[in-house]
Amino acid sequence: MSAEQHTVPESAREVRLASRPSGWPTPENFDLAEAPVPRPGPGELLVRNVVMSVDPYMRGRMNAGRSYVSPFELGKPLEGGAVGRVVESQAEGVSPGDLVSHQLGWREWAVVPADRALPVPGGPEDPAPGTFLGVLGMTGLTAYVGLAEIAQQRAGDVVFVSGAAGAVGSVAGQIAALRGAARVVGSAGSPEKVRYLTEELGFDAAFDYKDGPVSEQLAEAAPDGIDVYFDNVGGDHLEAAIGAMRTGGRIAMCGAISAYNETEPPPGPRNLGLMVGRRITARGFIVGDHIDVRERFLGEVGEWVRTGRLRHRETTMSGLERAPEAFLAMLRGENIGKMLVEL
Amino acid sequence: MSAEQHTVPESAREVRLASRPSGWPTPENFDLAEAPVPRPGPGELLVRNVVMSVDPYMRGRMNAGRSYVSPFELGKPLEGGAVGRVVESQAEGVSPGDLVSHQLGWREWAVVPADRALPVPGGPEDPAPGTFLGVLGMTGLTAYVGLAEIAQQRAGDVVFVSGAAGAVGSVAGQIAALRGAARVVGSAGSPEKVRYLTEELGFDAAFDYKDGPVSEQLAEAAPDGIDVYFDNVGGDHLEAAIGAMRTGGRIAMCGAISAYNETEPPPGPRNLGLMVGRRITARGFIVGDHIDVRERFLGEVGEWVRTGRLRHRETTMSGLERAPEAFLAMLRGENIGKMLVEL
Numbered sequence: 001m002s003a004e005q006h007t008v009p010e011s012a013r014e015v016r017l018a019s020r021p022s023g024w025p026t027p028e029n030f031d032l033a034e035a036p037v038p039r040p041g042p043g044e045l046l047v048r049n050v051v052m053s054v055d056p057y058m059r060g061r062m063n064a065g066r067s068y069v070s071p072f073e074l075g076k077p078l079e080g081g082a083v084g085r086v087v088e089s090q091a092e093g094v095s096p097g098d099l100v101s102h103q104l105g106w107r108e109w110a111v112v113p114a115d116r117a118l119p120v121p122g123g124p125e126d127p128a129p130g131t132f133l134g135v136l137g138m139t140g141l142t143a144y145v146g147l148a149e150i151a152q153q154r155a156g157d158v159v160f161v162s163g164a165a166g167a168v169g170s171v172a173g174q175i176a177a178l179r180g181a182a183r184v185v186g187s188a189g190s191p192e193k194v195r196y197l198t199e200e201l202g203f204d205a206a207f208d209y210k211d212g213p214v215s216e217q218l219a220e221a222a223p224d225g226i227d228v229y230f231d232n233v234g235g236d237h238l239e240a241a242i243g244a245m246r247t248g249g250r251i252a253m254c255g256a257i258s259a260y261n262e263t264e265p266p267p268g269p270r271n272l273g274l275m276v277g278r279r280i281t282a283r284g285f286i287v288g289d290h291i292d293v294r295e296r297f298l299g300e301v302g303e304w305v306r307t308g309r310l311r312h313r314e315t316t317m318s319g320l321e322r323a324p325e326a327f328l329a330m331l332r333g334e335n336i337g338k339m340l341v342e343l
Numbered sequence: 344m345s346a347e348q349h350t351v352p353e354s355a356r357e358v359r360l361a362s363r364p365s366g367w368p369t370p371e372n373f374d375l376a377e378a379p380v381p382r383p384g385p386g387e388l389l390v391r392n393v394v395m396s397v398d399p400y401m402r403g404r405m406n407a408g409r410s411y412v413s414p415f416e417l418g419k420p421l422e423g424g425a426v427g428r429v430v431e432s433q434a435e436g437v438s439p440g441d442l443v444s445h446q447l448g449w450r451e452w453a454v455v456p457a458d459r460a461l462p463v464p465g466g467p468e469d470p471a472p473g474t475f476l477g478v479l480g481m482t483g484l485t486a487y488v489g490l491a492e493i494a495q496q497r498a499g500d501v502v503f504v505s506g507a508a509g510a511v512g513s514v515a516g517q518i519a520a521l522r523g524a525a526r527v528v529g530s531a532g533s534p535e536k537v538r539y540l541t542e543e544l545g546f547d548a549a550f551d552y553k554d555g556p557v558s559e560q561l562a563e564a565a566p567d568g569i570d571v572y573f574d575n576v577g578g579d580h581l582e583a584a585i586g587a588m589r590t591g592g593r594i595a596m597c598g599a600i601s602a603y604n605e606t607e608p609p610p611g612p613r614n615l616g617l618m619v620g621r622r623i624t625a626r627g628f629i630v631g632d633h634i635d636v637r638e639r640f641l642g643e644v645g646e647w648v649r650t651g652r653l654r655h656r657e658t659t660m661s662g663l664e665r666a667p668e669a670f671l672a673m674l675r676g677e678n679i680g681k682m683l684v685e686l
Contacts, residue, residue: 060620234616253618268611273577275596275627277403282625284618 008046008087011036013320014077014107021062025331029062030324035077038111040090045100045112047084049343052105053133054327055080055167056255078106081138082343083120083129090114098122101132108320108343127305134338135171135305135312136298142287143172143230144297146252147179150285151228153250155180158222160241162186163232164206165193167338168254172230173203174310175301181228185221187214187237189333196336201311215240230254239269242280251282313337351389351430354379356663357420357450364405368674372405373667378420381454383433388443388455390427392686395448396476397670398423398510399598421449424481425686426463426472433457441465444475451663451686470648477681478514478648478655479641485630486515486573487640489595490522493628494571496593498523501565503584505529506575507549508536510681511597515573516546517653518644524571528564530557530580532676539679544654558583573597582612585623594625656680 011034018031040046058080061072072078082105086098091114094100099122104110120132127136134140146168147153159176163169164186177184186197186206197206205221218226218240229241229251241251274280304310315335317326323341330339354377361374383389401423404415415421425448429441434457437443443460447453463475470479477483489511490496502519506512507529520527529540529549540549548564561569561583572584572594584594617623647653658678660669666684673682 238615239611253615255619266613268582268613268615270609270611272581272596272611275625276598277629278627279629279632280627282618284621284623286620286622289622 008037008109012108015320015323016077017062017072017074020064020074021059025059025062025324025328027324027328030078031075032321032324035107037109040088040111043091043114045086045091045094045114045117046088047100047102047104047110047112047117048087049082049084049105049108049110050099051130051133052082052323052341052343053080053130053137053139053167054323054330054339054341055139056331058327059331079103080105081133082106082110083132084110084112085122094119099129099132101137106320106323130314130316130338130340130342131305131312133340134167134314135310136302138287139167139338140171140301141290141294141297142168142254143175144301145287145290145293146230146254146285147172147175147228149290149293150252150283151230151250153179153181153228156182157227158183158185158225158246159228159230160185160187160218160222160226160244161230161232162209162237162241163255164188164197164203165336166232166333167335169230169232170197170201170337171301171310171312173197174201174304176228176230177202177204178304178309183222185218185226187217193336196313200313209237213240215243218244228252235266239271242269242271242274245274245278245280247278249278249280251280253282253284314340316340316342318342351380351452355451358663358666359420360405360415360417363407363417364402368402368405368667368671370667370671373421374418375664375667378450380452383431383454386434386457388429388434388437388457388460389431390443390445390447390453390455390460391430392425392427392448392451392453393442394473394476395425395666395684395686396423396473396480396482396510397666397673397682397684398482399674401670402674422446423448424476425449425453426475427453427455428465437462442472442475444480449663449666473657473659473681473683473685474648474655476683477510477657478653479645481630482510482681483514483644484633484637484640485511485597486518487644488630488633488636489573489597489628490515490518490571492633492636493595493626494573494593496522496524496571499525500570501526501528501568501589502571502573503528503530503561503565503569503587504573504575505552505580505584506598507531507540507546508679509575509676510678512573512575513540513544513680514644514653514655516540517544517647519571519573520545520547521647521652526565528561528569530560530576536679539656543656552580556583558586561587568592571595578609582614585612585614585617588617588621588623590621592621592623594623596625596627657683659683659685661685 016031021029099120100117102112102117159181161173165188183204186203187209194206197203207217225246359374364372442463442465445455445460502524504512504516508531526547529546530552537549540546550560568589574596
């Protein structure tokens with residue numbers, strides 16, 4: 001596809017935050033609107049978005065309160081990861097036709113400062129653009145940083161990943177195995193996902209957290225305990241993981257999707273006292289603090305993706321008008337792997 | 344006092360665990376008994392204990408369940424830190440008359456393997472033996488390790504210490520200030536202790552946790568938030584500390600005295616999700632893993648003690664028969680600083 005094929009329209013569609021959800025979001029919280037396509041200024045790129053992702057952290061930005069990123073503004077378009085093709089460039093080193101990854105998703109056209117756009121390879125041999133939102137994008141980098149930097153995973157560790165069929169979790173579990181874990185255990189929310197983990201992704205064991213108490217299922221799946229917990233969900237998973245931790249265990253706290261839509265804070269783990277005697281370290285992290293690891297990540301994980309040792313799946317919907325639906329489905333856990341919307 | 348002054352008796356007193364407490368211990372859980380004084384074998388020392396300490400962690404060892412140290416045995420003497428004078432030595436490098444620190448307290452006489460005894464200076468200019476169970480013993484080392492190694496406290500940090508009038512907490516708060524904290528806040532359980540913290544130990548602010556919600560009192564005492572939390576109590580203090588944490592905050596988890604006597608696990612912090620966005624690290628630790636820091640600790644903190652920059656107090660009872668009473672009083676928080684029993 002060349003730049004010439006894109007006639008820049010006068011206006012295009014974007015999805016705005018119509019109202020702030022209380023608890024679970026509904027379609028009424030979103031507004032699909034038509035807006036003029038902006039013009040790029042010096043140092044900026046006009047980008048036709050090709051694909052965007054919907055991610056759990058966006059739920060937090062829909063609240064008014066303080067979070068680690070500023071809240072979305074009412075009546076303004078939402079934001080999030082996207083890959084698009086440059087149609088006009090007012091920046092050196094970027095040309096029309098280039099693919100870039102950036103944070104102005106939820107809209108068909110975007111004007112992106114060139115210094116906030118990362119180059120994405122777009123050759124015929126390269127992975128599809130959506131891959132650079134998933135396994136080779138912030139999602140994969142999150143999994144890599146959580147394991148390698150935050151949890152300091154070592155060969156021989158027993159690793160437990162919650163939300164393991166999700167975008168981050170499915171990569172985290174596989175990276176753990178490829179980095180030499182003695183055993184990788186995952187939890188997920190349906191029998192189909194559990195099969196996906198053990199039969200397709202090579203997890204040593206997996207369970208459906210809806211089948212019974214997490215602590216009991218984890219004890220069965222990892223009878224000798226765990227060394228590393230990659231936490232995507234919080235709540236009773238975290239309590240179970242602490243209960244199963246061996247001395248010197250490490251917890252990478254990546255998110256707590258189980259609590260994102262609760263209006264009342266859920267009860268916390270009752271066994272934090274175990275962290276003292278077992279010398280457990282729990283550490284929250286945000287991938288944005290660790291962009292310096294991206295080169296090493298792309299080298300190590302990119303090779304596993306190219307050689308097929310690390311498998312990935314995306315769940316894709318088509319059309320910007322379906323982005324709210326995709327977001328809600330992702331929050332309900334209906335996706336396997338990264339949830340994408342093709343524009 | 345010379346070795347000659349000690350006639351070794353045939354038997355002496357020791358305090359045994361008579362039964363395992365459920366919830367708060369009572370005097371009936373202890374048994375004061377007479378036992379033959381054992382003879383030292385090769386590599387061992389016969390020690391007349393001079394002073395012993397009672398510490399919160401001992402409560403955990405009174406339970407049957409798994410802990411980070413093995414449980415005390417029913418009908419056997421309890422164990423814990425003590426300083427005593429060597430009366431007979433079957434080990435090279437240790438002579439009768441030397442003072443040593445060891446872990447066989449709760450008895451008047453002990454046979455101690457020389458490789459588990461640490462030398463304690465006993466000259467006329469040196470601090471009293473009990474000091475080497477407190478501010479210059481494992482207690483002070485715990486405070487030092489928790490701040491310097493676990494919480495990685497830096498100059499300019501705002502530091503919050505719970506249980507701040509206790510043995511570890513009172514040292515931790517002062518070390519934090521001497522290491523350049525911008526502000527040191529402590530919590531304690533009585534108006535007298537709060538005054539002790541601000542008027543004697545130089546805490547910048549302190550509050551009585553019984554006066555109202557910890558989160559509100561902490562917000563008032565540290566209106567710009569905290570960087571480091573030294574946790575001695577767990578429970579609502581931990582939740583309040585997480586709520587007050589700035590980005591990159593660090594929690595040293597030293598103990599959870601609030602829960603030691605609960606038969607039902609207390610609810611955990613409901614706000615652990617904040618650890619992700621705020622990049623908080625929480626790390627449990629046991630001082631025994633960090634004995635390699637002792638030399639540096641004795642140099643740095645020893646100097647502060649000698650020059651009077653670091654103040655310390657002990658609460659002392661006399662006579663082995665009062666050791667259970669001292670232990671119970673310590674659990675109820677009636678001591679200020681280290682709780683000792685002179686034998």
